[in-house]
Amino acid sequence: MIDLPAKKRGPQLARALTGIVAAALVTPMALAGPAAASARPKPPNVTVIMGTTDRIVSADPAGSYDLPSWTIVWNVYQTLVKYPPGSTKIVPDAATCHWQGSGATVYVCTLLPHQFFSNGDPVTGQDVVYSFERVLKINSPNGAAVLLAPMKSVKASGNTVTFTLKYNDATWPDVLTTGVGGIVDAKVFPFDKLQPDAQIIGSGPYELHSYTPNQLAVFTPNPYYGGNDVLKNKEFIIRYEESATTLVSDVQSGAVDIAYRELTPTQLTALKRSKGVTVVKGQGIEIRYLVFNLKVMPGSNPAQKLAIRQAVAYVLNRQDIATNIYHGIVSPLYSIIPNALPGHIDSFRLVYGSAPNVAKAKKVLEAAGVQVPVKFTLWYNTNHYQDADLATELQRQLNASGLFNVSLSSAEWTTYDKSATTDQYPVYLFGWFPDYPDADDYTSPFYSCPPFMVDHYCNATVVKDIAKEEGSTVPAVRDAAFRQLQLQTAKDAPLVPIWQGGQVAASHGPVTGLKQTLDPSYIFRFWLIGKS
Amino acid sequence: MASTSGSLRRYLLTRLALVVPMVFILLTMVFVLLRVAPGNPIVAALGGHLSPSQLAARERAAGYDKPLVVQYGEYLRQVFTGHFGTTLTDQRPVTQVIAQNGAATLELTVAAMLVALAVGIPLGMLAGRLRDTWVDAGARGFGIVIYAAPVFFLGLLAQLVFGTYLGWLPTSSQASVLVQATLQPHTNILLLDAMIDGQWGDIPNLLAHLVMPAVTLGLVISGVVVRLVRVNVIQAMKGDYIEAARARGLRERDVVVRHAFKNALVPIVTVTGLQAALLLSGAVLTEETFNWPGIGNELIYYLENRDYIAVQGIITVFALAVVAISLLIDFINAWVDPRVRY
Numbered sequence: 001m002i003d004l005p006a007k008k009r010g011p012q013l014a015r016a017l018t019g020i021v022a023a024a025l026v027t028p029m030a031l032a033g034p035a036a037a038s039a040r041p042k043p044p045n046v047t048v049i050m051g052t053t054d055r056i057v058s059a060d061p062a063g064s065y066d067l068p069s070w071t072i073v074w075n076v077y078q079t080l081v082k083y084p085p086g087s088t089k090i091v092p093d094a095a096t097c098h099w100q101g102s103g104a105t106v107y108v109c110t111l112l113p114h115q116f117f118s119n120g121d122p123v124t125g126q127d128v129v130y131s132f133e134r135v136l137k138i139n140s141p142n143g144a145a146v147l148l149a150p151m152k153s154v155k156a157s158g159n160t161v162t163f164t165l166k167y168n169d170a171t172w173p174d175v176l177t178t179g180v181g182g183i184v185d186a187k188v189f190p191f192d193k194l195q196p197d198a199q200i201i202g203s204g205p206y207e208l209h210s211y212t213p214n215q216l217a218v219f220t221p222n223p224y225y226g227g228n229d230v231l232k233n234k235e236f237i238i239r240y241e242e243s244a245t246t247l248v249s250d251v252q253s254g255a256v257d258i259a260y261r262e263l264t265p266t267q268l269t270a271l272k273r274s275k276g277v278t279v280v281k282g283q284g285i286e287i288r289y290l291v292f293n294l295k296v297m298p299g300s301n302p303a304q305k306l307a308i309r310q311a312v313a314y315v316l317n318r319q320d321i322a323t324n325i326y327h328g329i330v331s332p333l334y335s336i337i338p339n340a341l342p343g344h345i346d347s348f349r350l351v352y353g354s355a356p357n358v359a360k361a362k363k364v365l366e367a368a369g370v371q372v373p374v375k376f377t378l379w380y381n382t383n384h385y386q387d388a389d390l391a392t393e394l395q396r397q398l399n400a401s402g403l404f405n406v407s408l409s410s411a412e413w414t415t416y417d418k419s420a421t422t423d424q425y426p427v428y429l430f431g432w433f434p435d436y437p438d439a440d441d442y443t444s445p446f447y448s449c450p451p452f453m454v455d456h457y458c459n460a461t462v463v464k465d466i467a468k469e470e471g472s473t474v475p476a477v478r479d480a481a482f483r484q485l486q487l488q489t490a491k492d493a494p495l496v497p498i499w500q501g502g503q504v505a506a507s508h509g510p511v512t513g514l515k516q517t518l519d520p521s522y523i524f525r526f527w528l529i530g531k532s
Numbered sequence: 533m534a535s536t537s538g539s540l541r542r543y544l545l546t547r548l549a550l551v552v553p554m555v556f557i558l559l560t561m562v563f564v565l566l567r568v569a570p571g572n573p574i575v576a577a578l579g580g581h582l583s584p585s586q587l588a589a590r591e592r593a594a595g596y597d598k599p600l601v602v603q604y605g606e607y608l609r610q611v612f613t614g615h616f617g618t619t620l621t622d623q624r625p626v627t628q629v630i631a632q633n634g635a636a637t638l639e640l641t642v643a644a645m646l647v648a649l650a651v652g653i654p655l656g657m658l659a660g661r662l663r664d665t666w667v668d669a670g671a672r673g674f675g676i677v678i679y680a681a682p683v684f685f686l687g688l689l690a691q692l693v694f695g696t697y698l699g700w701l702p703t704s705s706q707a708s709v710l711v712q713a714t715l716q717p718h719t720n721i722l723l724l725d726a727m728i729d730g731q732w733g734d735i736p737n738l739l740a741h742l743v744m745p746a747v748t749l750g751l752v753i754s755g756v757v758v759r760l761v762r763v764n765v766i767q768a769m770k771g772d773y774i775e776a777a778r779a780r781g782l783r784e785r786d787v788v789v790r791h792a793f794k795n796a797l798v799p800i801v802t803v804t805g806l807q808a809a810l811l812l813s814g815a816v817l818t819e820e821t822f823n824w825p826g827i828g829n830e831l832i833y834y835l836e837n838r839d840y841i842a843v844q845g846i847i848t849v850f851a852l853a854v855v856a857i858s859l860l861i862d863f864i865n866a867w868v869d870p871r872v873r874y
Contacts (some may be wrong), residue, residue: 225856246704414571
């Protein structure tokens with residue numbers, strides 16, 4: 001210690017004492033942080049192996065917009081909020097959050113204590129800000145920066161993070177639950193480019209122990225995880241397979257414990273009969289629907305075109321499709337919003353009935369002066385959606401009514417997507433996989449003007465209903481708006497919903513927890529999976 | 533002697549010089565075919581999820597709207613500077629794809645070639661020696677049938693019989709999951725990696741996974757080997773030196789084994805090299821069938837997703853590999869046979 005003159009010693013001493021006190025206060029907290037987190041109960045000595053034909057694009061939250069990549073994100077990183085198993089009600093993950101004020105433009109999140117990355121770094125408000133800003137900075141061509149479009153700014157004050165939106169958007173909390181909301185360590189992840197997959201770290205329940213691209217990913221518990229999820233295994237391994245055929249034989253032989261995505265209905269039926277294999281079905285919200293391009297579909301005027309769409313809705317037999325084509329893996333869908341989501345009503349059942357009604361279809365066509373049979377080509381895709389059987393069944397149903405003369409055509413995916421949105425297909429099949437389990441994700445893209453499908457449908461009343469539900473955080477207000485727009489769009493029928501998919505997995509041996517995690521959020525929670 | 537070695541040198545230099553335009557034409561064809569095919573990686577990945585305007589914005593940001601000539605120039609620059617770039621669909625350096633998955637393909641193709649030679653050479657020799665007998669007919673029939681059978685069909689059959697029904701062999705992948713999880717990827721040829729780390733206990737597991745795909749692919753190639761060896765043996769048996777050997781009183785067995793067979797095998801070197809291209813194309817289907825993580829598997833994925841960068845890089849490597857092997861065979865032939873010169 002330097003011997004200072006007496007008159008200078010006072011302030012120096014005060015500063016030194018302050019420092020000592022501060023260190024005494026901070027050090028136990030800092031030391032207690034990771035150590036306290038690692039004092040969690042040890043998970044059971046169980047290794048779970050899951051086979052899948054999925055492939056990841058990027059394990060960096062800024063670099064992906066696909067389910068396989070987000071599956072990694074949800075298990076390795078934390079988001080601010082999340083969906084608990086079996087529920088679409090948002091709960092805290094790394095933070096508790098709430099709307100500030102009466103509208104839906106300012107959303108405030110306060111980080112929960114004792115959250116650490118797997119390298120021991122604490123999760124701070126600045127990490128959260130960094131995570132979101134780098135998504136926009138990188139703007140990866142495969143990323144989901146588009147989901148952050150409503151965000152005007154994100155700022156941190158200590159461990160409180162404030163999102164200011166450009167306009168009212170009640171779905172903002174849902175966006176935060178998606179892969180794009182994964183919180184990264186600002187000291188590790190570069191700001192202007194993606195982190196290599198093998199070098200990701202997060203504050204979620206798992207860390208990526210080792211990764212062989214498109215072959216094997218090994219996850220082990222994050223030693224510093226501070227969340228409230230309890231792990232049922234000590235190691236979770238994903239084997240990436242090229243084809244569903246080998247995946248089926250692997251789960252039959254027990255080479256993998258779980259086979260998840262993408263198994264066909266035929267393969268699942270075969271697996272149900274396999275010894276030692278259990279097929280588990282959970283609720284899913286993937287949908288399939290018919291799209292009518294209002295510009296090029298058959299019909300001489302808007303009234304005739306409407307009549308044709310309504311006639312198709314009357315004739316459609318969804319139950320036959322679900323049973324005969326999909327062996328019960330999917331369920332009939334009577335609204336563009338799946339029935340697992342708040343705000344859903346069976347609008348098409350209310351307007352057209354649940355059973356096919358050829359007589360009413362004929363009446364509608366006659367009233368509009370439409371000559372029958374109505375001739376058109378139904379387009380479908382063979383590789384991205386694999387809809388050949390569905391298209392064939394639709395053709396059969398429509399032609400059997402005597403009111404339609406439908407021919408089929410198909411195209412591979414990139415051609416199909418381009419052609420469908422450039423007025424080349426009058427009627428075609430399409431699918432939708434949600435970003436998050438909120439009814440708005442099924443209405444805003446399809447019924448805003450212009451619509452995502454470029455089917456030329458634009459109804460001002462529906463657009464107002466969308467604005468109403470997006471602008472309110474009150475469930476009753478949103479439900480009322482959803483009800484209105486579902487009824488209107490059922491009557492207008494620019495899209496005719498057909499089925500909503502279940503989530504299915506097959507397991508070999510005494511695997512537990514599958515049913516719990518197969519829910520509408522599509523979050524495959526590794527920590528729930530164990531063995532009895 | 534001097535003129536002979538000069539002739540050989542001229543031959544080698546000429547062959548080397550011809551490689552350049554050959555590779556250039558191939559690269560151009562790959563580029564054109566990929567660009568002509570509809571779609572691009574962004575539509576493949578995010579079509580149906582983003583609106584057309586959002587897709588178009590990303591396409592512009594990625595440079596897919598640049599003139600083809602500009603894109604072609606960038607492509608050639610990357611190839612000739614050895615910078616194959618990063619895949620568009622999964623952000624992997626293309627060199628990593630080639631090194632990692634190429635090693636797996638190398639493992640499979642070498643094993644398959646060994647099977648092809650081990651089956652094809654003895655069978656071909658027998659067929660040639662016992663010409664017009666039931667052995668000859670059987671071997672020829674085998675050669676035709678096995679060569680005509682699609683490799684994926686044979687693979688599926690093998691998986692069903694030996695994997696599912698008999699349970700003797702695993703039906704997919706390079707190793708069981710837990711073995712692969714513990715291996716360090718030094719060379720990405722798992723057999724070698726296990727040996728390097730002294731994990732001898734894993735070798736049976738690795739070999740068990742290699743058997744079915746290698747035998748499947750090897751058998752298909754053996755069909756060609758059988759027929760070529762047979763023809764060579766028959767030709768060799770007609771040679772004057774065979775008559776001379778018989779006239780000198782050698783036993784028939786010595787005549788056949790020490791003279792005829794040896795000479796019949798010389799062209800096998802050429803055959804082996806020529807099968808390289810066949811092996812690589814067969815490996816694509818074999819890898820798909822057996823979930824073998826080779827470069828063929830990756831090629832299919834990147835093609836489906838219009839990943840220009842990845843496909844260009846992989847095809848370039850494929851082409852260079854075939855060219856290199858063909859060149860090597862030509863050199864060996866020219867060195868062995870003075871008649872093969874310019």
